[in-house]
Amino acid sequence: MSDHSSVHAEREAEGSLVEDLKGYHHNALYLIVAIVMIFLTLVLALQPLYLSRVLGLARENAGFVNANIQAITELVDLLFVGYLGYISDRIGRIPLIVYGFLLAGITALLSPFDRQVSAMIGVNVLVIFYVVRVLMSLGGTLIWPQIATLTGDYTRQEDRPLLLANVGFMMAFGVTIVYAVFMQLPEQIGVTPTMCLAGVFALIGAWLAKRLLVEMIQPKMVDRSFPFRDVWNLVKREQGLRLSFLSAFTARNDMVIVGLFLMTWFVYFSDMLEKTSHEQAASRAGLVIGLLGLVVLISIPIWGRVTARIGRVPAIVIGLLISGIGFASMGLILNPFSWGIVIPVIIIGVGQAGCVLVPQTLALDLAPEEIRGSVLGVFNTVGCFGVIFFLQVGGILFDWLGPTTPFIFMGIINLALFVYALSVMKVPHKGRKVSQDLDLSSI
Known part of the structure; x- marks a missing residue:
């Protein structure tokens, strides 16, 4: 069978499974996406405030410690994320999702006892945290990563941009709810109860995933190692996949950079303001980051339609340009409490929406169904490398050169990748196997 025929046969088999899905299956996926984003974002957003108010971390080490904690978590993730994608091809996506929610929820509920555990075993409380x-x-x-892969399982290539836009919308909704609503809670009920709330959301997510999600693959419990050669050959053949991986290197850490360093900037800048407490600063930062989430929320459906209309690579080009300009313009802000910060935040939000949505869409398009989880595992592994790199560099820049330098650095990298994406867009004859069937001339 020719490559062209095999692609059509694969798509017909995939489409028949997707057609069996009901509307409530997609709605369940969207709900669980929002819940996992609420958990992940709330834990990250609370971290600077928790370290400052509960554990007493001083300003001098704030940038480094916050970035270092996040970088270590990403390093651990890096060891597992690629292999977990392969495991999901073998046993299915849903068991991993359920166990992940349980682990996250239980540990979040235990986190307020850091000091007691530290005193009991005689270890520094920061180590426990x-x-x-x-x-x-x-x-x-x-x-x-399994949620992202399951989204690919739930879609066909023709409708993938719009359905992934719906998922991205719920991601942004979860982020916006955290910063606009839940980050107002520490000032009202305290930091520790708010951290416990994150654990409750994770346990709810485990129950919903077990009850509502359906598996779209037949798990293949066979003795086969990770398909390194298959994925490597695919990356060598598809220039679009290489671009999507590079975009994952920068795009996945965009919200980490904004959420962590902007929150840290607000919290410790408040020391210069006599009448502003750390809780009030975190609340103000939450509103600003919530605005960014709202912009992403509004922009993602538009990006879905733009991607379906002009193609994946041109959409990536536009997203990188907007995102790069937004991050670089943060260098013009001296006081995070000034209203001038709203302008670069809005620009970042518009660009961020495209940089998160479109590269993943392109990777799912180019990933064969039988190794989709493995390809997305590599995609997320590259993203982990990016988070570690930008957090470590950003933490050092934050402490040594000032709080705006992590954003400026991020802008420079996005603009450099924009130039590379332009070169990919100008070579349409490469990576065309999928695009020939989809009429996506940009890939």
């Missing part, structure tokens, strides 16, 4: 955050992050690693 590091361990707890690693376990919470590992739970997220079990969940999120």
Whole structure:
């Protein structure tokens, strides 16, 4: 059978399974996406405030410690995320999602007891917090890549941009709810109860995933190692896949950079303001980051339609350009409490929506169904490398050169990748196997 015929046969088989899905299956997926984003974002957003108010971390080490904790969690994720994608091809996506929610929820509920555990075993409380955050992050690693792969399972290539836009919309909705609503709670009920709320959401996610999600693949319990050669040959053949991986290197950490460093900037800048507490600063930062989430929320459906209309690679080009300009313009802001910060935040939000949605769409398009989880595992592994790199560099820049430098650095990298994406767009004859069937001349 020719490559062209095999692609059509694969798509027909995939389409027949997708057609069996009901509307409530998609709605269940969207709900669980929102819940996992609420958990992941709330834990990250609370971290600077928790370290400052509960554990007493000083300003001098704030950038490094916050970035270092996140980088260590990403390093642990890096060890597992690729292999977990392969495991999901073997046993299915849903068991990993359920166990991930359980691990994340239990450890989040135990995190308020850091000091007691520290005193009991005689270890520095920061070490205990590091361990707890690693376990919470590992739970997220079990969940999120499988959610992304399951989204690919639930869609066909023709309708994938719009359905992934719906998933992206719920991602942004979860992020926006956290910063606009839940980050107002520490000032009202305290930091520790708010951290416990994150654990409750994770346990609810485990119950919903077990009850409502359906598996779209036949798990293949065979003795086969990770398909490195298959994935490597695919990456060598498809220039579009290489672009999607590079975009994952920068795009996955965009919200981490904004959420962590902007929150840290607000919290510790408040020390210069006599009448502003750390809780009030975190609340103000939550509103600003919530605005960014709202912009992403509004932009993602538009990006879905733009991607379906002009193609994946041109959409990536536009997203990288907008995102790069937004991050670089943060260098013009001196006071995070000034209203001028709204302009670059809005620009970042518009660009971020495209940079998160479109590369994943392109990767799912180019990934064969039988190794889809493995390809997405590599995609997420590259994203982990990006998070570690930008967090470590950003933490050092934050402490040594000032709070805006992590954003400026991110802008420079996005603009450099924009130039590369332009070169990919100008070579339409490469990576065309999927695009010939989809009439996506940009790939």
